[in-house]
Amino acid sequence: MSERDTSAEVAMLVRQTLALSENEPISSQQLFFYDLAFTSMDLLDLLFRVEEHFQIEIPEGTIYHLARGDLAEAQFAEDGLLTELGRQRLMALLYDTPKQLFPARIHAATLPRFCTVGAITRLVDHKLAERNV
Amino acid sequence: MFELMRSIQIDAENGHASGAAFIPADHPLFADHFPGKALFPGSLILELAAQVAGPLAEEAVKAQLKIERWAILGMVRDARFLHPVFLPALLEIAVTILRLQSSNVSTSVTVTVNGERVMQAELVMMILESSSEWASALEAREDRLARWKEAS
Numbered sequence: 001m002s003e004r005d006t007s008a009e010v011a012m013l014v015r016q017t018l019a020l021s022e023n024e025p026i027s028s029q030q031l032f033f034y035d036l037a038f039t040s041m042d043l044l045d046l047l048f049r050v051e052e053h054f055q056i057e058i059p060e061g062t063i064y065h066l067a068r069g070d071l072a073e074a075q076f077a078e079d080g081l082l083t084e085l086g087r088q089r090l091m092a093l094l095y096d097t098p099k100q101l102f103p104a105r106i107h108a109a110t111l112p113r114f115c116t117v118g119a120i121t122r123l124v125d126h127k128l129a130e131r132n133v
Numbered sequence: 134m135f136e137l138m139r140s141i142q143i144d145a146e147n148g149h150a151s152g153a154a155f156i157p158a159d160h161p162l163f164a165d166h167f168p169g170k171a172l173f174p175g176s177l178i179l180e181l182a183a184q185v186a187g188p189l190a191e192e193a194v195k196a197q198l199k200i201e202r203w204a205i206l207g208m209v210r211d212a213r214f215l216h217p218v219f220l221p222a223l224l225e226i227a228v229t230i231l232r233l234q235s236s237n238v239s240t241s242v243t244v245t246v247n248g249e250r251v252m253q254a255e256l257v258m259m260i261l262e263s264s265s266e267w268a269s270a271l272e273a274r275e276d277r278l279a280r281w282k283e284a285s
Contacts, residue, residue, distance in 0.1 A: 041208060059234065
């Protein structure tokens, strides 16, 4: 059985999104908005590319729903801001993002801003596993 | 730039819209593009397509998600300019929604002239909350849309 190198494929798509050369190093620890200077439009572009390349769907709110898990909506977020429990859930999901980057008040619409390249790779692996079940 | 659109029809429930734009040969904007052979720039075909895709995205988001926002062109994906558009020309623009989300709407756009496909593209309209500083622009947009719909 052949294992695909999701990490390398995501890195390739990141390079394409930013129009970087094939030799530009992209690591799983890099943060899109902090290290790679992504804009929200770049992230949307990357997600479109990821969806097309891997033939998966990543609808908006995916990070939110994965972080929330089985928590009740009100336990996870209130008035558009994550609760402390919600913040802890997000930090657990995005465990490779430095803790100091998560502010005390996190707007629910900004969750993808805290993602590393590795987090998107894990998301792709998760979606591919779901598809193959 | 909005002066070129003539009419628009929007079916928000089913995610379709069509519009028509007329560009005269003697439009001053194209006097040097090119002298004696007025050619409509591809970038402006995209702009006219966005003028149809935008109102469709706004009305579809309102109809399907019950939120009132406004749309601006955010991304052009896979645009192909299939034939040159010499002026004068009547552009017929057909837009279909591919995917609707609260923050963006992806659309497929086909532009034809005299029944010939001149451009095919995927436009992503970003859905934004409007602020008070845009009030006069939004009011003008409403007037414009009403005129275009009435002309259909």
